[in-house]
Amino acid sequence: MERIEVLKTYKLYIGGTFPRTESGRYYQLMNSKKEIIANVSLGSRKDFRNAVVAARGAFGGWSARAAFNRGQILYRIAEMLEGRKEQFVNELVQQGIKKTAAEDEVKKSIDRLVYYSGWCDKFITLFGGVNPVASSHFNFSVPEAMGVVAIVAPENSGLLGIISVIAPCIAGGNTCIILASEKLPLCAVTFAEVLATSDVPGGVVNILTGTSKELHSHFSNHMDVNAVVFCRDDKAERKAVAENGALNVKRIYFWDKDWNKDESENPYLIMDLQEIKTTWHPIENIGVGGAKY
Amino acid sequence: MSKIKENNPEYFTDWKYAPSPESKDHIRLQNRYELFINGKFVKPNSKKYFDTINPATEEKIAEIAEANEKDVDLAVTAAKNAYDKVWKKMPGKERAKYIYRIARMIQEKARELAVIETMDGGKAIRESRDIDVPLAANHFFYYAGWADKLEYAFPNRKPQSLGVAGQIIPWNFPLLMAAWKIAPALATGNTVVLKPAETTSLTALKLAEIIQESGLPEGVVNIVTGFGNTGAAIVNHANVNKVAFTGSTDVGKIIQKAIAGTNKKLTLELGGKAANIVFEDAPLDQAVEGIINGIFFNQGHVCCAGSRLLVQEGVAEILIRKLKDRMETLIVGDPLDKNTDIGAINSKEQLSKINEYIKIGTNEGAEIFQPSCSLPKKGFFCKPTLFLNTSQSHRVVQEEIFGPVLAVQTFRTVEEAIEKANNIPFGLSAGIWTDKGSKIFNMTSKMRAGVVWANTYNKFDPTSPFGGYKESGFGREGGLHGLAAYLNF
Structure with a gap:
């Protein structure tokens, strides 16, 4: 007798756990032959709000991790992904991507994580520094994580897209809530399983599935979100996101990139989600010639 | 002040600063x-x-x-x-x-x-x-x-x-x-x-x-x-x-x-509503100067003004006494006088906004302190003002006043100071006063603010980035x- 396959339930990823959407709603994902390949959760405003609570809770710990430690954890994500390459290739193929393109996308995704892993303990040196003020003070500026970032992931890149936006965000010490691609959501949910086994603390990355149409306004008007990264091209949604951002002076970014290209990975994406903090302290000025930095 | 004066007459004189106005003769202005x-x-x-x-x-x-x-x-x-x-x-x-x-x-x-x-x-x-x-x-x-x-x-x-x-x-x-x-x-x-x-x-x-x-x-x-x-x-x-x-x-x-x-x-x-945080191990006299400079610099019309004072309980009493004494010595008046510490409020509208907040603070139950200085009869002036015994939810703690008004709170632990300092919608600046270097770095990294002054306040320089x-x-x-x-x- 032929073995019956165990089908996967695609759930959300919030606070390190895999809940179903509280709304109980779903949408059906079809392949090119119009066969149903999954019932995908239609994440709701309440799911998003729960995810913000999880992300805010995780922020203090994650941003205070040693940069070196964050680098190791990002590298660990790459390791876990490498071990599950086939699964991601199959999922991409299931969603209509050609096999060679799918293989290429998975490889690039792994390499991108390694790339940002390396940045974790380097961008601060590159973009921070000591400022030679004229008065007798030691003065230095360093990039510091912005806080909780709400991300609407690229629509046309199911795995590479989501990794390309999550990686610079968490490499810099932020936590995030990310809405997966609506038509290519499967890899996002499976990627959550990778995160859950990669020493990434629960709540650092929270993944929702659903529609930007329903969720973009909630992503942008939540008062405990510090920044929004919006990677879709719907003009009306973009304008609404930018307008809502003004409610609590959110930092709003529209990242339109071809995520396949090498130049779409760079430390300026990390820096978009950093604040610059400047600290002053007096220098004692006793002795011949005083002292200066 | 008068009590201290009576008890320590040797430290006080009745010398007043003679007027020392800056000349206006050389300026060129059109009508x-x-x-x-x-x-x-x-x-x-x-x-x-x-x-x-x-x-x-x-x-x-x-x-x-x-x-x-x-x-x-x-x-x-x-x-x-x-x-x-x-x-x-x-x-x-x-x-x-x-x-x-x-x-x-x-x-x-x-x-x-x-x-x-x-x-x-x-x-x-x-x-x-x-x-x-x-x-x-x-x-x-x-x-x-x-x-x-x-x-x-x-x-x-x-x-x-x-x-x-x-x-x-x-x-x-x-x-x-x-x-x-x-x-x-x-x-x-x-x-x-x-x-x-x-x-x-x-x-x-x-x-x-x-x-x-x-x-x-x-x-x-x-x-x-x-x-x-x-x-x-x-x-x-x-x-x-x-x-x-x-x-x-x-x-x-x-x-x-x-x-x-x-x-x-x-x-x-x-805007901003910066906390100036004074720990028990701070150099208190320097801290007093920093608090004064933090809130009364430019009549408090400063977005990064240290308009909240968080003082650790053990030194609260002595620090507030020193602060009040120092406030008694501030010279409020003619902005063109070179001895003046606190000049005029920028406009009538701003003065009425500040006065409104002074009313709000009093009505919220905070204890008000103002020095005994007199104000010029003409022009827009406001006495330097302290609100003591304020709590985190008071409007004079949460809202930007943009005037010479300081809201004072106390705290016991480092965690409490961090929580209170950050628990506002703003995040422009903060001040830390302690003699302990490791505590300074802990505090600066925990402040959700763009500029942190440690054992100093309100310093600016073209080489130094500023923002919130x-x-x-x-x-x-x-x-x-x-x-x-x-x-x-």
Whole structure:
């Protein structure tokens, strides 16, 4: 007798756990032959709000991790992904991507994580520094994580897209809530399983599935979100996101990139989600010639 | 004070400071100021003028042209032409030399600018002379040097200028804010339309005269005076590529919303409600000076003012006693007097807003303290004010007053201090007072604020980036980071 396959339930990823959407709603994902390949959760405003609570809770710990430690954890994500390459290739193929393109996308995704892993303990040196003020003070500026970032992931890149936006965000010490691609959501949910086994603390990355149409306004008007990264091209949604951002002076970014290209990975994406903090302290000025930095 | 005086007569004298007014003889002011558009002073299409007064005497100083939409359009068009035809193409090395010239000319005219700044805005001459004007000149000097070195500022990038920068500045540091806006914009190859605040247009217009004298190509900097409508016309103009605003959080939010859906780049430097945190191991006398400077500098009209004091319980009593004693010695009065510590409140509107908050604080149940000083009969003045026994939910703790009013809270543990300091919508600055280095670094990393002063307060420098977290705005002014606001890369 032929073995019956165990089908996967695609759930959300919030606070390190895999809940179903509280709304109980779903949408059906079809392949090119119009066969149903999954019932995908239609994440709701309440799911998003729960995810913000999880992300805010995780922020203090994650941003205070040693940069070196964050680098190791990002590298660990790459390791876990490498071990599950086939699964991601199959999922991409299931969603209509050609096999060679799918293989290429998975490889690039792994390499991108390694790339940002390396940045974790380097961008601060590159973009921070000591400022030679004229008065007798030691003065230095360093990039510091912005806080909780709400991300609407690229629509046309199911795995590479989501990794390309999550990686610079968490490499810099932020936590995030990310809405997966609506038509290519499967890899996002499976990627959550990778995160859950990669020493990434629960709540650092929270993944929702659903529609930007329903969720973009909630992503942008939540008062405990510090920044929004919006990677879709719907003009009306973009304008609404930018307008809502003004409610609590959110930092709003529209990242339109071809995520396949090498130049779409760079430390300026990390820096978009950093604040610059400047600290002053007096220098004692006793002795011949005083002292200066 | 009087008790301390009675108990320690040997430390006190009845010597008073003799009046020491700065001379106004050498300053040159016109009765009427026009708009500075395309290198010339031109009459406004609105045909309207408004008065600018000396807030210390309530006397009219001059009348100022009010720019309407048509005027703003002329200014933006001039800026766009100057950008396309001249400024964009000019090598950085040459741009730099114009900016250096402006810096030097501000230095040459420093005394005149300081006196006018004090007359028009009400700030103590000691501050406009020693802080505002020199820092403004230094800012131009600093950014001039960046003009031909931009490719070194952003690794692996070739930065591009944006075009026309629309800049709107507040009344608390009129010339200095103009410098903070114009200098980096010019260094990065952009042209400028700047609107000063309606109560303090004069030094921006004197700067326009300097710019004219410097030979800067026509239209590279345009200065249009007026009220909120003038500012809105700049923000909404289709040919403005970048908006830089310093002012209240309320107006900042309106601007952020207004430019949604456009490609305009935005930086906002908005309100603040900084905590000055004093630990038990702090050098208390230095801390008192820092608290005084933190809240009473520029009459408290400072977005990064240390308007909340968090003091650890063990030293609260002695620190507050020292603070009250020090407040008794503050000289409030004629801003032109070189001995004056606290000058005039910038406008009647601002004074009534501050007085409203003093009422609110009293009604909320906080204990008020004001020194026994007398205030001048004419002009807009406010006594330095403490609110003791405030709690986190009090409006005088949560809201920006923008005046010489300090809300005092106490705390027991480091965690409590961090929680209270961060538990507001703002995040511009913070102050830490402790003799323990490791505690300073713990605290600076935990403050959700853009500038942290440890064992000092209210220090500024052109090399040092300034700007906020959260609702205090985004983007930085000053330093290498200040260039990013005016470039695409």
